[in-house]
Amino acid sequence: MMKKFKKSFVTVLTSAMLMTSLAACGGSSVNNANTGNTGDGAATGDSMYSAKFENGKYVEPVSITTVFPITTNMKFKNGENIENNVHTKWAKETLGIDIKYLWTVSEQNNAYATKLRLMLSSGQEMPDIIAFRGDIKLINDLIDSGQFADAGELFDKYASDAYKEAMAQDPTAWNPYIRDGVRMGIPILENAYNNDPVMYIREDWLKKLNLKAPETLDELETVMEAFTNGDPDGNGKKDTIALSIGFKNNLNTWMSDTGWVFGMFGAMPNQWNVGSDGKLVYGSTQPEMKPGLLKLQEWMKKGYISKESGLYDEVKATEAFTAGKAGIIVGPYWMTGWPLSDLKSNVPGAEYKPYPLPAGPDGKVGRHGTPISSGAVLINKKMKHKDAFFVYQNYLFDNWANPDGEGPFANGFAEGYDYAIGPNGEIYGEQDSDKIPGGWVDAIRYTLTFDGAIIPYLRINGLAKLANGEQPSTPYEESLAKAIPEQMQAAKIIVDQKDAVMMEMFTGKPTPTQVSRGDMLSKLEKEVQNKIIYGQSSIDEFDSFVEKYNSSGGIKIAEEVNEWYESVK
Helix, strand or coil, X not given: CHHHHHXXXXXXXXXXXXXXXXXXXXXXXXXXXXXXXXCCECCCCCCCCCCCXXXXXXXXXXXXXXXXXXXXXXXXXXXXXXXXXXXXXXXXXXXXXXXXXXXXXXXXXXXXXXXXXXXXXXXXXXXXXXXXXCCHHHHHHXXXXXXXXXXXXXXXXXXXXXHHHHHCCCHHHHHHHEECCEECCEEEECCCCCCCCEXXXXXXXXXXXXCCCCXXXXXXXXXXHHHHHCCCCCCCCCCCEEXXXXXXXXXXXXXXXXXXXXXXXXXXXXXXXXCXXXXXXXXXXXCCHHHHHHHHHHHHHHCCECCCHHHCCCCHHHHHHHCCCEEEEEECHHHHCCCCHHHHHHCCCCCEEEECCCECCCCCCCEECCCCEEEEEEEECCCCCHHHHHHHXXXXXXXXXXXXXXXXXXXXXXXXXXXXXXXXXXXXXXXXXXXXCCCCCCHHHHCCCXXXXXXXXXXXXXXXXXXXXXXXXXXXXXXXXXXXXXHHHHHHHHHHCHHHEECCCXXXXXXXXXXXXXXXXXXXXXXXXXXXXXXXXXXXXXXXXXXXXXXHHHHHHHHHHHHHHHHHC
């Protein structure tokens, strides 16, 4: 199926490129649609626009209905909220698009996914656009509801060159959303390596205890022992731990991660890895898991990690570090912006630095990778103005993703939110939050796809370049140069240590047996892992778990996953 799709996709892409070339020669409405900046149109025939369109916007505003999760790191100012803010005003005034939210919800406890599932189960009519990041099963259930359009066809017709070029950086991003060769969801592009982990360590604790940053497992455990029992905060109390982790959801997760512990031994739990025979194997069942589980069991017993770690999700687990009660945490490079910035507010004088992940006994370093896409946009079949989503998104890819320095987003998304201009023309950004009235607010988070528009490899390579001491050569890099110094260093470490990446190799839709047995098997997996880590079961329980896992559907799932893998190799 995938090979068939690839062939048809190349044909479509070639046709699209030909159309673009013709448009460039003839100044057709296609080109106007792609730039999103100019052009006139009407709601007739082959027009790119479903309503009258002049000077880059709909003459009479068209609406896009949607729903939205409000994440914990999203902040508002000036009395605004997600329904009415600088973003919604921009969309209406600049593009003639009126964004209407049927409902919004706090993202805590997966409330967004829960509410979408309730819509599905109760048969409610879906909004024009649903953007969702996370549970691939939910996206596929939404697709299977039959309410959504062929997104690939719309993308080929309406997406701008810049949007298509960004998507082309990894065409496999479409894989999870394909049905019988039809692309039913548009991947939401993310920054490459976005959730790949680095290790952050309290630098002031290292200095106080006269320690060096660990490069090996043995050196790491020397530091962990001192951070736990050496009174690194100097308050005379035994109230510190070495490592903040949270594995309520998974061992291999996006922040407060534990996957790297297993990576030191050649395993990566909660994902499909390439086995020694070239076939995909579920990481949580690989024998290389055992030394990692034993190591966590040992660290729990010695007090290096919290007894509550199994109850903490990714965000909750950061609190010990940001409160100054833990000395090490592992997570993405962007943690320097949030939540690690809270450390310096909570503990005056605290310092932290990013470091490479340490090597295991055999010199191995392993970390999980980051898919180029973390979710998808689904477009309702009944949406009246399907072109409006692309007018919106094209504008952001053409002007926001890699701004030219003179465009509408040369300094940021919105003055007074993510930037301000000083009395002598200087530009204040995130690091100058106190110079922006009401503080720095990342207004791009309000956009329909959560981050505006992203060209996957642009940011990480730019940050690493600057961390290497090179000068910025584009307006985008000049903007990156304002990033928190620790973030640049973390990005450089991510790029330097890229050979340690262990990617999730299965990116297809859930297999039939995964759908029917997946929840049961996942529960079994978590129970056994937690019992071993908490010392309630011996490591021998792992072998019994693998046998039970395989006999309860695991073998069938592996067959289905490898059938998919063969189709895309």
